[in-house]
Every structure is written in structure tokens, then in C-alpha cells.
Amino acid sequence: MSDTNAQSVRYVRDTILPQQPPPASAVGFIGWARANLFSSWFNSVLTVISLAFIFYVLSGVIPWVFQSVWNANSLSECREVMVATWGDTHGHACWGVIKERWLQLLFGFYPPELYWRPIVALGLLLVALAPVLYAEKVPSKLLIVTALYPFVMPWLLWGGTIWAPLMVMAGFGLGYMAYTILSTKIGSLGAIIAGVLVPIVWWLFLSGAVASALASVLPLALQSVESRQFGGFMLSTLIGVVAIGCSLPIGIFLALGRRSDLLILRALCVGFIEFIRGVPLITLLFVASTLLNIFMPPGTNFDIILRVIIMVTLFAAAYMAEVIRGGLAALPKGQYEGADSLGLNYWQSQRLIIMPQALKISIPGIVSTFIGVFKDTTLVSIIGLLDPLGLSNAIRADAAWNGIYWELFAYIAVLFFIVCFGMSRYSMSLEKRLRTDHR
């Protein structure tokens, strides 16, 4: 630019003045504050009011948290210490309850000598999630852990013979074998039916006998733990993780079904989604806790936690389906046509073209649903399961801690916040990582 100008413009400055540092009022904290907090009188008023509010809240919370009593075995003991130290009982936390009960809030009534099992299950969960969440950094061999986890985790938590999860796995193996053998002989539809029927027959009629036979030969077993001993944050995590893990695939299929051309399939999916979304989760949980037994043959013992997990999963899946449908609707028609024109069949184009994009669009909604599901697990306290909130009631029922609220809720809130905030941050980093469209 300057080259061409030099010939045509009469006066051109030939020495460039050195750049000067900006005046102090434009840099540093003062400059920043002036630009962002006090740029107009209205802005200044807002800033002052906000600061006053923050100061007011913190001046209450910080002394409550830190001028507190840790060493006490009951609420009344706490109060005595508070009066002795600060002269009043107001504005001081009594963390003694957390010190005494924090393990119970984490594990419920799980036998303390077996705490290692849920901890191992949690550790394995992280290993199993790693190749899914960080696909490009973690070797894909770890996916074996992911595949085995659904079988190992229940065994670790509930205990019992090792043959039970192995029999379940064997069912899947048999189904797959039936499918591959028959698909060459009787065509794919028959093979699919056989692949579904064989494992069902196996689980219902054969696996029990085989398992007990094997167990009598090789009695490998963990000490079993009853479902009613489950509780605390472990129970929330268990219900949350299973519901989150299952609701995404179910939601995908429901969303595809709702957009399908097959009339009956579509009607079923729409009916399911609208029914579940139209009913409060608590109602479904009551159905799980009481009504389901009516439909079961008498004498069957259908585990209460399992029933609750199924209900929460179905509930989450209905919402998930709508979130994903939103993502599908946002994709331009050209993507379908592009995939079709290359000869990809329906499932290939869904898997390779449509879903990766639709899911990416729906990440914020999906993660919101996940977070919602995780927090909704606290509703199971209403049907008598001892999740952290249920436990806090149980703890208050103890004469020593009668009347203590804030400390328990604060502890539970922190636990939930850590997990939910983690999910939220992960979704943001994932969105960033998957941004390839450069729009």
C-alpha cells in the first residue's frame, strides 16, 4: 500500500512514530473495570448493587462454613460448643453430622467391609467411559472394558455367584451365534428372530440350571448384598449411570421411529413418547414400587432398584428422543440425499452421516437431559429408597441429629454439583472438539 501511495501522494510521512503504551487509565485492573463495570451511570449503579449483594451473601455463608463445629456427636453438643466459642448458635455450621455420617451418605447401608466393591465399580466405570468420552486419546482396546462393564458392575455391587453374569453374557453370545449361523441359511429376517429367541429361551429356562451346576463344581462367588442395603450417593450414581447409558440408544431409536414411514412403528413411538412425557416421574416411580407387582406372577421377586432403573430409563429415553428429533430436524434434506445418492442404505446413512451430525447438534440438549436425569434420581426417596435425600431424613430421625438440615443438604448439593458441573464442562469441550463446519 505505502509503496503505491508514495508516488501519487505528495506528502507521505517517512518515519513511523513508535507505538506508545496506552495511558494508565486504559490498562490493568482500573482500565478493565472502567470499560466493563463503570462505563455508564446505569452500569455503575448495577455494579455497586451487585457487589453489595455478593458481599451480603458471602458475609453470611463464609462464617457459617468456616466458623463451624466439626467435633460433636449430636446437634445439642454442637450447640453447646457454639455457645461456648461464639456466644450464640446462629450462623455456624455443625459439620459434626457430616463427619459422622459422610460414609453413610455415600454408601447407604452397604456393609462397610465391602465398600471396596462400589469403589472398584466406580473406578472401572471411569476406565469404561474413557474410550467413549475421549475416543481419540484413549486406545480403543479399552472398549473391551466398556463392553464387559454392564456384566461386571452388577456382580460387583450385588455380589453372588460369578456364573450369573457369565450366563447373561453367554446368552448374548448364543444369540449372536444363532444369527450368524442362520443368516446364511434362512435369510436375515429369520436369523434376527432366532437371534432374539435363542437367548430368551436360554435365560428363562436353561441358564439357571447350568449356572447352579457350574456353581456346584466351581463355587466362585462374592458375598451377596441385598438391594435394601443400597443407598446414598452410590444409589443415585447407580440409577443415574444406568439410566443415562440406556436412555441415549433407546432415545435414538425412538426418534428414528417417530420419523419413520412405517405407520404402526411411528404410532407406537409417538404414543410412548407422549405418554411418558405427559406423566410425572413420581407417578411412574409409584407404579414401579407398587403396581408392577400386580402384573407379575405371584412369587416373582422383581428387584425394586431394577424396577426403578427401568422407569427412570424409560422416562429419560422419551425426553432424549425429542432432543434427538430436534437435531434430526435441523439437518438439511441434502444430507439425506447425498447419502442416498451414494448408495448407502438406511442404517449406514443413519450411522455414518445423519446421527453423527444430529447428535452433535443435540449435545447441549442431551447433556441437559443427562443432568436432569441424574438429579431426578433423588425422587426415589419418595418411594422409600435411601438415596442421599432419603438418608438425610433417616439421619434426622436419629435423636442425636434431630433438626439438622442445612449441613446435610449442603453436603449433598456439593456432591451433585461436582458431577453435574463435570458433565456440563465435558459437553462444552466436546462441542468445541467436534466443531468442523466452520460456519
Added chain:
Amino acid sequence: MSELSIDREVDRSQMQVSNEIAITIDKMNKWYGTFHVLRDIDLTVYRGERIVIAGPSGSGKSTLIRRINALEEHQKGKITVDGTVLSSDLKNIDKIRSEVGMCFQHFNLFPHLTILENCTLAPIWVRKIPKKEAVETAMHFLEKVKIPDQANKYPGQLSGGQQQRVAIARSLCMRPRIMLFDEPTSALDPEMIKEVLDTMVELAEEGMTMLCVTHEMGFARQVANRVIFMDQGQIVEQNEPEEFFNNPQNERTKLFLSQILGH
């Protein structure tokens, strides 16, 4: 609408029309509800032909060309592509789609995949070609459309003309015997139109059977062996380009040509 998009001699030595039939369309009719989009379409395409389909907006050009690739259905008549009768049988449809390449006005590249992945996806999944071989083929065709250095970028990072050339390469990776183009240049700036047309000319020079819906009359004059004029769902007139442009028979063709050529 420009006449000057191709500024080089077109090499016609390989452009030979054989008497082998590629596509036959026999009294095909299609309705959208009560709206009659295609009326009694009769068309035979021989292997090696370069056909340009022109006509006013809404005349059914896209619908016709999309029917050949089974992106639309028809209600009456019969259409045979590469010896396979197009019905609603899914097996036939997938077979024809993998034999017939298609390029769209808006490219329809897959934004979440790199250029190379866009090109290897269908060969790997539909043709079941080993990945290494698919990559080699893809690089070959990307070189042909002159963008091998962009292979690892995403479609969003390319210009429109480059994207359309990738789309052509992506179709070619399936080794189609027929290529369909639906207004491949009408979303592009003039400079980019030229690069895409050049690619299409090269394709024609290699003897590819092509059906192009386009308003690029320069391309029609220099490359096509037949120009088809459609209006209101009918094939109104078809002729060799010279005759078609210099001596149109039908009134509607004359009107259309006078509008599009601007005199």
C-alpha cells in the same frame, strides 16, 4: 447463462456415442398430489451421450433427473437404468445408486467428515473396498479435480467451486457408469463456475455418460450431443446443440432461448 465459461478447445476424440442403451424411460408420469409434474416422459440415453436438460423453473427437470437416481418415485410408466428396472424394491435402488453418480446444486458434502473421508466413505461401506485402496482411489480423483492438497480439510474450509469439485470426485470414487448433474454451477460465482465446468468437460472427454440440468449454454453447445427442452413436465423439444440453438422448432423453446440468451 454465460456463453464464455469454457475457453479452450474441447477434445471430442473420446466422446463416442455407442448404441448400447444406458437408460430407457417409457411413458413415465409423476404426480405430487394432484399436481402432474412429469407427463409421458419418453427418453432413451445411449452410453457415452452428454445430454443437457434445459427449461424454465418448475418444469420438472430436477424431478426427472432425481427419478433416475431413485431419489423420487414415479406413479406410471417404466424406467430402466443400466438394465435394472427401477421399482420400489430396495435392492434394485441401492444397486442403481451405486452405479449412478449424482451432483447437486448445493454439493451436499458431509460437513463432519474430511474431504478424503467424504470420498472414501461410500466405496468402503457400499463397495466394501479395503480402506487403503479406497484412499488411493480417492486421491486419484481428488488429483483429477485438482484439489489433492485439501484432502484433510473439512468441506466448510473450502470455496464453493472446490466443494463442488469434491462432490464430483466423491461420486467418481464409486466408479459410476452414468453421472447426473442438477444445476451444479448455479450456486457459484463466475470464477468458480469455470473450474467446475472444466472438470465436467474433462469428464465428458473421457467418455462418461452424462445428464446435466444446467443453464450454462456454452457448456451445452460445446460438450452436449443432445439438448432437451422441458416445459410443464413434458419434453417439448430435443435436438443436437447446433440445431437446438440456431433453429428451435417450438414456440416455447424460442421464448425460453430468447430469454436465457438475452436477445
